[in-house]
Amino acid sequence: MRYDFDISVDRRNTSCLKWDYLDSTFGRDDLISMWIADMDFRLPDSILDAICERAGHGVFGYTVIPDSFYRAVETWFANRYGFEIQREWIVTTPGVVPALNFAMQHFTAEGEGVIIQPPVYHPFEESIRNNGRTTVENPLVLRNGRYCIDFDDLDSRAADARMLVICNPHNPVARVWSRDELKGMMDIAEKHDLIVFSDEIHSDIVFRPHRHFPTLLLGDAARSRTIAAYATSKTFNLAGLQLSVIIIADPWLRAGYTSFIRNLHLTGSNIFGIVATQTAYEQGGEWLSQLLSYLWDNYLFVSEYAHEHLSGVRVLEPEGTFLLWLDCRGTGMSDEQLSEFFIHKAGVGMNNGAMFGTGGDGFMRMNIATTRANLGAALECIRDALGERSSETGSTAAVSY
Numbered sequence: 001m002r003y004d005f006d007i008s009v010d011r012r013n014t015s016c017l018k019w020d021y022l023d024s025t026f027g028r029d030d031l032i033s034m035w036i037a038d039m040d041f042r043l044p045d046s047i048l049d050a051i052c053e054r055a056g057h058g059v060f061g062y063t064v065i066p067d068s069f070y071r072a073v074e075t076w077f078a079n080r081y082g083f084e085i086q087r088e089w090i091v092t093t094p095g096v097v098p099a100l101n102f103a104m105q106h107f108t109a110e111g112e113g114v115i116i117q118p119p120v121y122h123p124f125e126e127s128i129r130n131n132g133r134t135t136v137e138n139p140l141v142l143r144n145g146r147y148c149i150d151f152d153d154l155d156s157r158a159a160d161a162r163m164l165v166i167c168n169p170h171n172p173v174a175r176v177w178s179r180d181e182l183k184g185m186m187d188i189a190e191k192h193d194l195i196v197f198s199d200e201i202h203s204d205i206v207f208r209p210h211r212h213f214p215t216l217l218l219g220d221a222a223r224s225r226t227i228a229a230y231a232t233s234k235t236f237n238l239a240g241l242q243l244s245v246i247i248i249a250d251p252w253l254r255a256g257y258t259s260f261i262r263n264l265h266l267t268g269s270n271i272f273g274i275v276a277t278q279t280a281y282e283q284g285g286e287w288l289s290q291l292l293s294y295l296w297d298n299y300l301f302v303s304e305y306a307h308e309h310l311s312g313v314r315v316l317e318p319e320g321t322f323l324l325w326l327d328c329r330g331t332g333m334s335d336e337q338l339s340e341f342f343i344h345k346a347g348v349g350m351n352n353g354a355m356f357g358t359g360g361d362g363f364m365r366m367n368i369a370t371t372r373a374n375l376g377a378a379l380e381c382i383r384d385a386l387g388e389r390s391s392e393t394g395s396t397a398a399v400s401y
């Protein structure tokens, strides 16, 4: 069956953060929304039907996760990643960021260092700060248009830390870490006895020839210290149903983690999250492969358009995620000017690179999980605004990359 990702769904007035809260986020509500990481696409009917069927039952009391859910998770991971997980390794939480917070609260003490690799998904830093832990930065290095890990720096910083947070695929720079890169990080984690929180929420959105390599597949050393976080929320646009799949192979780590969650009385799960996640893993494979090809074509569309029409804007080739990292340093605009420009001149709501921390200045994050028509409209707005700006200022700055 062919799925049509060009069908536009009006998301306004559905209490959706992406389109209904533009005003509180950007100060105006007439923008084309390309910020927060969810998709504008409708789910495949198989998932919708399963949710509707469950809703039709009409009783939504306390619920236990059924065996069929665990089987669906196990099969998905085995088929996609060759990752044989055991049922007891699977823990559910109402989100990946909550899962990170639980891990930090249980396995680290106040003031201890938690390493992140900026520019990176900003709730990592917020969680560290909110929990009274210390942020330790191991900034990524941009080399020839591709971000890399500075392993020497990571090694020296790990001495002051208790936890390493890996983001793979990486939001916002869209790298998919290779087995060797993960191994390099894990060796350092082992040397300094760090707990590793491996956020793999974007693992299913990976473009060929890249492949997602689960951190837990690195072997015993990784298993003994890693909490890995997955979800269908990005892959199948289910963030509003709040269910994440946390994999913890090590019995000691798992016992600590689950007792922490039990103490919070978080043992139940959202009924619709269970039904949707199970059905997505059982029946969503074909929809996902068509989604990936649509997203890749969206990337090519933006990249070619930028090359031809958006002077000073360079699109980094994504290896995964539906988030493009736009290098706007060539426009010569400061970070504040970029925000002002995209909101008030172009009318496009994107995440400003600076919010992702060190190394984010001069970049913008564009969510391309939308129809090509919407994307085209946004690009035209940006082109026209850049055109007006260059006629006002005389030129765009040139930067050698």
Ligand SMILES: Cc1ncc(COP(=O)(O)O)c(C=O)c1O
Pocket: 037, 094, 095, 096, 097, 098, 121, 167, 171, 199, 201, 202, 231, 233, 239, 244
């Ligand atoms: C890397 C990463 N982790 C976690 C999340 C959010 O996860 P959740 O909504 O399950 O807390 C996002 C959402 O954009 C993300 O990009």
